[in-house]
Amino acid sequence: MTDADGDKSNVTFEVWTTDSSGNAKDQVKLTDENSYGVLVSDFIPSGGTAEVTVPEGRLKQGVTYTFHTSAFDGTLYETDWSPWAKFRISPYVTFPAPQSSSTIDPVAQTEQEIFRSDPGALAVRSADGRRSCSKSNAQGQKVCIELGVGSTCRPHMPHSVIGSHNARSAALRGGPHTRTPFTRPGLSPVARDGTARTSAISSK
Structure with missing residues (x-):
């Protein structure tokens, strides 16, 4: 995020689901702390990167979302939202693809002699x-x-x-x-x- 005056700013994040064409469809409520359901970052220096943490359960796996942002330098808000950017939540656990072959012989046996005392x-x-x-x-x-x-x-x-x-x-x-x-x-x-x-x- 870059401020024209070099001031610190915070950034508001708004997330939406997408339709079959990839366009914004329904807004996702990311928090209950404000009536808008948006997340706001801490104030950061100009040129820095704004970050927010989405509470668990607000976003679903395998769904494609789109979001945009708006900055505030403590005095003025941006007049327009940023361009839309898409993202997708990957599964929390991924499994390797099944092996087509194996070097382990399923019928191999190891002989072991047992002696009586x-x-x-x-x-x-x-x-x-x-x-x-x-x-x-x-x-x-x-x-x-x-x-x-x-x-x-x-x-x-x-x-x-x-x-x-x-x-x-x-x-x-x-x-x-x-x-x-x-x-x-x-x-x-x-x-x-x-x-x-x-x-x-x-x-x-």
């Missing part, structure tokens, strides 16, 4: 030889087997398998059935001498 191949036996334990793994866990006095180890088999096995053995021997100690999960077997035998797995 190894408790160790060497066992540690107690002084009396009744308890044997593996070395602890990375989580501090180990497997221990403890035998009762006078007991012997035998494989764990289901009850029905052991029963049929004992019957066949007795039939082959031609004598009466002989009770054979067996182990079921969760129970302690009994040795021939009557002592309890324990086979357990424990973790530290």
Whole structure:
């Protein structure tokens, strides 16, 4: 804005919507602080740029507007408004165009090996030889087997398998059935001498 006398001036902004031909159609009320609905800038030196801030919601996205201005130097107003100038409010958020191709393979997979912890191949036996334990793994866990006095180890088999096995053995021997100690999960077997035998797995 330039004043002929070099005085400071303020500038009034008036905004209108446009018709299909781009001409001014309806005035937009930019503020409720005055009856004219216009915004007025601060006083600025001659040759400076006048600016105003439009409150949110007064202008809509995607709409083409036109505006003109009029200056006031504290004593005199301009006799005519400035020429019209158009502007458009762009969307607040813009999204990139969709990609036609991509370098990412949607079916590509990466193999990853997972290993179980190894408790160790060497066992540690107690002084009396009744308890044997593996070395602890990375989580501090180990497997221990403890035998009762006078007991012997035998494989764990289901009850029905052991029963049929004992019957066949007795039939082959031609004598009466002989009770054979067996182990079921969760129970302690009994040795021939009557002592309890324990086979357990424990973790530290």
